Amino acid sequence: MVIHFPIALLTAAVVVDVVALLRARTNWHRQAYVLLVVGTLGAAAAVVSGNADATLFRQGGMAADIQDHEDLGTVTFLLFLLVVLGRLPGILRPAVAAKRMWLWVLIGSAGLVLLYFTSYHGGELVYTHGVGVSESAP
Numbered sequence: 001m002v003i004h005f006p007i008a009l010l011t012a013a014v015v016v017d018v019v020a021l022l023r024a025r026t027n028w029h030r031q032a033y034v035l036l037v038v039g040t041l042g043a044a045a046a047v048v049s050g051n052a053d054a055t056l057f058r059q060g061g062m063a064a065d066i067q068d069h070e071d072l073g074t075v076t077f078l079l080f081l082l083v084v085l086g087r088l089p090g091i092l093r094p095a096v097a098a099k100r101m102w103l104w105v106l107i108g109s110a111g112l113v114l115l116y117f118t119s120y121h122g123g124e125l126v127y128t129h130g131v132g133v134s135e136s137a138p
Contacts, residue, residue, distance in 0.1 A: 002046050007119055009039030010080060014108040021105060026098060033084075033091050036108070040084050043077045050122075053132060062131055069125055072118040079111045 013035035020028035050073060054066050087104050125131040 002042070002049050003122070006039045006042035006046050007115060009035050009042060010108075010115060011112060013039055014105065014112050017101070017105045017108060021101060026094070029101065030091065033087060036080065036087070037084055040077070040080045043073075043080060047073050047077050057131060062125065062129055065121075065125060065129070066131065069118065069121045072114065072121055076111060076114040076118045079107070079114060083108050083111065 013032045016028055016032035016035060020026065020032060047070075051070055054070060057063065057066050083104055086107075090098075090100060090104075126133060
């Protein structure tokens, strides 16, 4: 849950923003912002819990790959945090938001690309290399 909910929420936030821009539904940007805030908070939890779990694997052969995944996750989180904070004035004053919304959607889309690479890399660690998979699992 800690990993998958932020992925879904952040993806949904950007999709809702894109649809809102294309269909001129400016009131949808508030709902997208809520998804963005909750997804970013979830991403913070994923980064913190992932970094804590990674300490068990710091000495193994996968240490460099795990560090790369950590770095990707942190940069992805920071980019979405930038979007949350950058869009806050527009949420408080909607007239300001309309002028810059394309910029924030573009940055959010770049965040989704980073999120994809982070997720893919994490999936490889788990499903290809077995990082974090219990050997006693059935």
